[in-house]
Amino acid sequence: MTPFKPRTASAPRPSVRLLLAVLIILLIAIAGCQRASQQAAADQAPEIVATLAVAPDPAIVGPATLEIQLADDSGAPLPGARIALKGDMSHAGMQPLLADAAETAAGVYQAQWSWSMAGDWFVTATATLPDGRTLVRRFDLTVSRP
Ligand SMILES: [Cu+2]
Structure with a gap:
């Protein structure tokens, strides 16, 4: 038998969730830009x-x-x-x-x-x-x- 446990923490309000979503999207975008610029800079044969x-x-x-x-x-x-x-x-x-x-x-x-x-x-x-x-x-x- 599982005793009833009241929830003490309330779910994040929609505005907080929206902020988190925007933050995650920004982080993904920044990571993507860094990958792209690393690819462009990766010349391993400067003497050629x-x-x-x-x-x-x-x-x-x-x-x-x-x-x-x-x-x-x-x-x-x-x-x-x-x-x-x-x-x-x-x-x-x-x-x-x-x-x-x-x-x-x-x-x-x-x-x-x-x-x-x-x-x-x-x-x-x-x-x-x-x-x-x-x-x-x-x-x-x-x-x-x-
Ligand atoms: Cu054009």
Whole structure:
């Protein structure tokens, strides 16, 4: 037989619960931002030289080819990497452009692309190198109207 136990603590009032919910959402959002910025900063191969070339150049709205070249610190091409490209605009609220670059010659990686809007863009190249390290580089460029 279980004796009746009166509750001494009352349930939190709705305003307290709302405050807790907002606090939890904020904490999750802050954690998410920190993860995103850590990913962007995680370049583990600073001695590798990465260059971006775009065609057409200067960039205009519409179809384009993006080419990343990787070279080691002696200037030799670096083959065998896997490269993912992400294009973001400097203003908020746009879907990023995403593409994988395929190796077309030793150390040369190309992706088909389509600039969707004129303005200031930054392309983030994230490469997994043959030795397992991650290379992250950001390239800023301006896309014009055709
Ligand atoms: Cu835009």
